[in-house]
Amino acid sequence: SSSSVNVDEGDVSKSSTLPGEAYASKKQPLWKEMKAVTKGVGSGGGNVHFVCKYCQGTFVGSYTRIKAHLLKLSGHGIRGCKIVSIEKARKFKRLQDRADAIHNKKKTSIIVTNPKSSNRKKKTIETCFDSCRRAEINKVIAKFFYSNCIPFNIARNPYWKKACTMLANSKLSGYIPTCSE
Numbered sequence: 001s002s003s004s005v006n007v008d009e010g011d012v013s014k015s016s017t018l019p020g021e022a023y024a025s026k027k028q029p030l031w032k033e034m035k036a037v038t039k040g041v042g043s044g045g046g047n048v049h050f051v052c053k054y055c056q057g058t059f060v061g062s063y064t065r066i067k068a069h070l071l072k073l074s075g076h077g078i079r080g081c082k083i084v085s086i087e088k089a090r091k092f093k094r095l096q097d098r099a100d101a102i103h104n105k106k107k108t109s110i111i112v113t114n115p116k117s118s119n120r121k122k123k124t125i126e127t128c129f130d131s132c133r134r135a136e137i138n139k140v141i142a143k144f145f146y147s148n149c150i151p152f153n154i155a156r157n158p159y160w161k162k163a164c165t166m167l168a169n170s171k172l173s174g175y176i177p178t179c180s181e
């Protein structure tokens with residue numbers, strides 16, 4: 001028996017309902033865990049209506065929300081599936097990680113070993129370099145340039161680059177630059 005998503009009586013006649021397997025790909029394997037996927041006419045982007053095979057919940061969103069629902073991730077505007085066990089969610093995570101590893105060759109991975117534990121954790125380079133802190137530093141530097149009307153080509157100056165590199169590599173945590181008054 002096929003199931004469809006009834007969102008709005010007027011929209012159902014204009015939409016096509018497919019099983020989740022029809023959307024599944026090597027890059028997005030979790031589509032297989034959805035019973036029905038409906039993309040209505042006029043739906044923007046990748047948003048579709050889908051029904052979870054486990055909890056029978058009907059949701060609207062893209063593949064990101066399917067991942068969040070099945071992997072029980074917060075902050076994506078969808079609740080985690082209450083029927084999927086933690087072990088099943090881990091299985092889905094491994095499946096998605098394998099798909100990401102195959103299709104995201106741009107994300108270079110490195111192994112970070114904690115000497116206090118034998119657990120090896122795989123992290124992307126971005127997480128190792130604390131991208132949030134880097135963005136905060138860039139904002140402070142940009143504000144310095146803006147507020148003093150300093151031309152941006154000064155950032156290409158080798159002495160500026162050397163000063164920034166020395167500050168970044170220094171162990172002087174409370175360093176305050178000299179100033180003339």
